[in-house]
Amino acid sequence: MELRYYMPRSDLRDYVRAYYFYSVDIASSETLCAELGNIRVILRGGGMLQMPGGQLEPSMSAFLLGPTLGSYNLMIEPKTAVFGVGIRPEGWHALFGVSAEELADKVIDLTAFAGGILMSSIEEIRNAETLAEMSAAADRYFVDQLNKRQAHIRQRYPVELANWLLDPNDLGLDALMEAMDVSRRQTDRLAKLYFGASPKFLQRKYRALRAADRIRAGETAWMNAAGSKFYDQSHFIKEFKTFIGVTPKQFIDNQARLIAQIQQMRVQSALQIPLASF
Structure with a gap:
């Protein structure tokens, strides 16, 4: 099992808490505690998620996992690798314009949710050779999102x-x-x-x-x-x-x-x- 972190650009850190790379060689089942939301891009392999309510969700090729309100389980196929993005609470409103409550304990297809603009960034992440290159591609996407949405951010973060x-x-x-x-x-x-x-x-x-x-x-x-x-x-x-x-x-x-x-x-x-x- 391999887990590595990489920090986003300094001007994104109020919205994106960290990037990470996670990989396994053999099939495994892991417990994760209740957490904030994530974006996950499957680089190879796949698996299933068992959510806090017990429902099973297949891991799509790229998905948005809302904040989890209880522990949940990962069932991971052999040779799986994932690039992930931790989303801070302020990021839900600033980056996506949605309520975290709408996505709590849910798995959403990322390309359907975010539209076609994100697909080129996902492809760039999958073609990258290092975590730094993957993170740079994600940085560019989130900066673009913030610039587009800045005028719509009305609510002050509490x-x-x-x-x-x-x-x-x-x-x-x-x-x-x-x-x-x-x-x-x-x-x-x-x-x-x-x-x-x-x-x-x-x-x-x-x-x-x-x-x-x-x-x-x-x-x-x-x-x-x-x-x-x-x-x-x-x-x-x-x-x-x-x-x-x-x-x-x-x-x-x-x-x-x-x-x-x-x-x-x-x-x-x-x-x-x-x-x-x-």
Whole structure:
């Protein structure tokens, strides 16, 4: 298994969090935790995705995977290689003009969704010999998209919401509404537009992701990994498995090896990727 990252152009990093190359030699089945959206271009091979709701989706030659609201599984054919693009929450509106809620837990054919302009970029990516060349082709496409859509970007990205989700103290909704200076209904609307779900649901998701980060960093005591917002150990285990895909013990025992490798690569590559797993 090979996993490598490459950073986008500096002026794209509010919208695109990272490019990556992933390949396997043998057939495998991997668990992935709940994450933000991705674009994936299959360079060779293929496979299936089992989404959080249990439905099976074939991996199209190029597809858009919306933000996932629970763990999901990859079933990968031998000799598969993928070029991927991690989309930040701000990118849904700026690059595609769609609500993240519309695409949550969905797999969409990328060429049908984005139109013919993207097909030449996909072909350029497939003909590239290095991850740097693939990333440069993707950079050019996203810069073109931003230039075309700039006049249509009316909604200010809710930085306060992102900060609230990242806060390790698990602040209440009142604190979020005060920081954003909008109603409860507006906070829900903005959370679904950019992140695909309500603030309270997202807080559960990122609470579990933070716990997984602590475990990967070496924390083995469940109370320290969990933080203070879980009722008891059984509640922690249930939430962890919902969003990470395995129990904390299975995660410690490296039974979700791809998640662990993703997290480790982020550290080794000095990638600052908040609110993200891939």
